[in-house]
Amino acid sequence: MRSLPIVLPLLLLAGCSSFRGDPEHVRPVPAERLLAFQEARAGSAQIVVNRDFGMLGGGCYVAIEVDRQVAARIGVGEVATFQVRPGTRVVGITLDKQDDTLCSMGRLLRELAVPVKAGESHAFRIVSQNKGGFDILPETH
Secondary structure, rough: OHHHHHHHHHHHHHHHOEEOOOOOOEEOOOOOHEEEOOOOOOOOEEEEEEEEEEOOOOOOOOEEEEOOOOEEEOOOOOOEEEEEEOEEEEEEEEEEEOOHHHHHOOOOOOEEEEEEOOEEEEEEEEEEEEOOOEEEEEEOO
């Protein structure tokens, strides 16, 4: 009983970090929130972005950008696939400017330069961490 005041805050903090969802629970971003880079072309490559499950920002969409153009608005436990041309692509996340709630206030900009070759597929995760906020990371298997 005396350890409850010590353990409870740790459990609450752990609940704010995100976690990778099982593939059967991850769903695609609906078509109305896929805004760009959806058309496959000869010699193109794919960028796949998964958003983790978790409580931090759970009611908010995050904007995914490709080459600093908003490509999708992604929710918790969703995945989006983008068709891109070869070269170095800038993949990032930012606040969803279409959101009119408190979620659209503040600052968020995380970007990665990704060298892409024709026919390749690159996967990324959007994570939320209790201290660092949102981030986009290369997917590791």
